[in-house]
Amino acid sequence: MSTKKFKNEAVTSKNKNWEKFVSRENSLYSRSDDVRSPFARDYTRILHSMAYRRLKHKTQVFFNIGNDHVCTRMEHVSHVESVSSTIARALGLNDELTKAISIGHDLGHAPFGHQGEKVINKLTEKYLHKAFWHEQNGLRFVDEIELLEDNYNVAKNLDLTYAVRDGIISHCGEVDENGLSPRKELIDLNDFKKAGQYPPSTWEGCVVKIADKIAYVGRDIEDAISLGFLEAKDINNLLKLARAYDEKVMNTTVIMHNMIIDICKNSSPENGVSLSNTFLEQLNEIKLFNYDYIYGNKRFVPFKHYSELVITEIFNILFDCYDDKHTFLTIEEKLKYSEKLKGSFIKWLCKYCENDIIPDKYIDNSKSYENVKIYGCLETKELYIQAIIDYISGMTDHFAIEIFNELITY
Numbered sequence: 001m002s003t004k005k006f007k008n009e010a011v012t013s014k015n016k017n018w019e020k021f022v023s024r025e026n027s028l029y030s031r032s033d034d035v036r037s038p039f040a041r042d043y044t045r046i047l048h049s050m051a052y053r054r055l056k057h058k059t060q061v062f063f064n065i066g067n068d069h070v071c072t073r074m075e076h077v078s079h080v081e082s083v084s085s086t087i088a089r090a091l092g093l094n095d096e097l098t099k100a101i102s103i104g105h106d107l108g109h110a111p112f113g114h115q116g117e118k119v120i121n122k123l124t125e126k127y128l129h130k131a132f133w134h135e136q137n138g139l140r141f142v143d144e145i146e147l148l149e150d151n152y153n154v155a156k157n158l159d160l161t162y163a164v165r166d167g168i169i170s171h172c173g174e175v176d177e178n179g180l181s182p183r184k185e186l187i188d189l190n191d192f193k194k195a196g197q198y199p200p201s202t203w204e205g206c207v208v209k210i211a212d213k214i215a216y217v218g219r220d221i222e223d224a225i226s227l228g229f230l231e232a233k234d235i236n237n238l239l240k241l242a243r244a245y246d247e248k249v250m251n252t253t254v255i256m257h258n259m260i261i262d263i264c265k266n267s268s269p270e271n272g273v274s275l276s277n278t279f280l281e282q283l284n285e286i287k288l289f290n291y292d293y294i295y296g297n298k299r300f301v302p303f304k305h306y307s308e309l310v311i312t313e314i315f316n317i318l319f320d321c322y323d324d325k326h327t328f329l330t331i332e333e334k335l336k337y338s339e340k341l342k343g344s345f346i347k348w349l350c351k352y353c354e355n356d357i358i359p360d361k362y363i364d365n366s367k368s369y370e371n372v373k374i375y376g377c378l379e380t381k382e383l384y385i386q387a388i389i390d391y392i393s394g395m396t397d398h399f400a401i402e403i404f405n406e407l408i409t410y
Contacts, residue, residue, distance in 0.1 A: 004092030009203050009269050011039075011094045011163055020186050021097075021163035021202065025143070028159055029150045039096040042164045043103060049146045049158065051107040057396035059113035060216070061295070062223050063303045069226070071219050073113070077106055079219060083256055084211035087273075088204060090264040098204040101167030104160070105208060107146075108138025108168075110393045111400045112307035115300075119311045120393055127319075127385050133195045137393055139169040144374050145390060147351070154368045155351075165189055167205035171212055172196040178280050179272035180206040206273045210263065217286045218255035224294045234293045241289060245282050259283065310404040311392060317407060318345060318388045322381050328359050337410075341403050348391045353378060 011021050022038040036044070046052055055074035064070040081102035088098035110116035110132075117134050124132040142165060147155040172195040183199045192198060200206050221238065224230050230238070242250035247258075262279040275283060317338070323330035328346065335342035350362050351369060357377040375383050392400070
């Protein structure tokens with residue numbers, strides 16, 4: 001098997017679009033002895049972010065906060081990083097860029113997995129007349145929400161490179177396609193209006209996009225079996241599927257290994273990042289199995305109802321607190337019996353509102369913030385609603401449940 005087939009296509013200093021790919025909206029502070037590349041620096045900035053830390057308590061597919069062995073969003077991200085970096089190294093692509101996109105690709109996920117995403121989408125469509133999708137929310141979080149302190153303890157936005165930001169918003173893994181190739185236009189990333197609208201602008205982004213698929217199909221089967229979602233006849237059907245492709249079993253490691261090798265063999269700059277017809281068919285068969293026997297399982301129905309109740313009630317309580325310039329005072333009054341919700345939401349607003357609207361007692365002079373004040377002075381109800389959406393979408397499952405339990409405890 002020939003390797004390094006994409007060496008001349010990799011995002012390196014020799015790439016004609018290098019300056020654009022490593023560009024940032026704002027310049028970062030520098031360290032004279034820093035040995036990292038721009039993409040390695042992005043990787044560590046994401047790694048140190050609060051949004052990344054929260055992934056360990058966010059649902060991937062199975063809501064089970066008491067089970068340490070069920071795949072969480074953080075484990076899924078690690079699988080994607082492992083799969084994509086292995087492929088990138090074999091093809092001669094930029095491994096550091098690939099890893100940075102991988103570690104950041106799901107930062108925009110809501111609590112309770114895709115079900116939580118659906119609930120928040122209903123709320124944004126109703127109140128803001130726009131869609132909510134985690135790829136766009138991921139870009140919003142790395143561009144406007146997440147903060148890191150610089151050498152002088154000043155909190156600033158992450159300001160990641162264009163190539164990493166592009167990989168995050170274009171990673172949608174639900175689109176069934178093969179032979180992925182990067183787009184040529186280096187567009188404004190705010191031009192994305194729906195998931196999967198444009199392919200990534202780099203080959204590294206294309207690798208992450210297909211790795212996202214490979215990473216979840218096998219792991220979801222593993223959890224479904226351990227949690228009793230699959231009956232004996234379902235497992236027999238899975239075994240038949242495995243044997244149809246000359247496999248003895250169909251599990252996470254078998255699926256990942258075989259498809260990684262197949263992609264490395266079949267991909268080329270001419271044909272794109274590709275699976276062979278045999279393995280593409282296998283991937284689609286596994287996905288179909290998962291949708292029929294796992295994602296559509298009736299055991300998910302109570303979870304769907306519960307997650308909608310939790311998110312909607314938190315939203316409604318906060319929605320009722322808007323009072324133009326007096327919003328902070330109204331929050332204090334209406335949430336006086338919900339200390340955790342009141343304290344955490346006010347703290348959230350203080351980070352992203354102009355000081356003019358923040359009561360003096362909430363201004364923390366011990367910390368310095370130079371981030372974009374995305375909510376301004378809450379001049380409109382739409383800005384306030386966006387603040388609620390951002391606050392909820394950043395929650396972990398565990399924290400959302402804590403807040404909900406506080407609301408129903410007297």
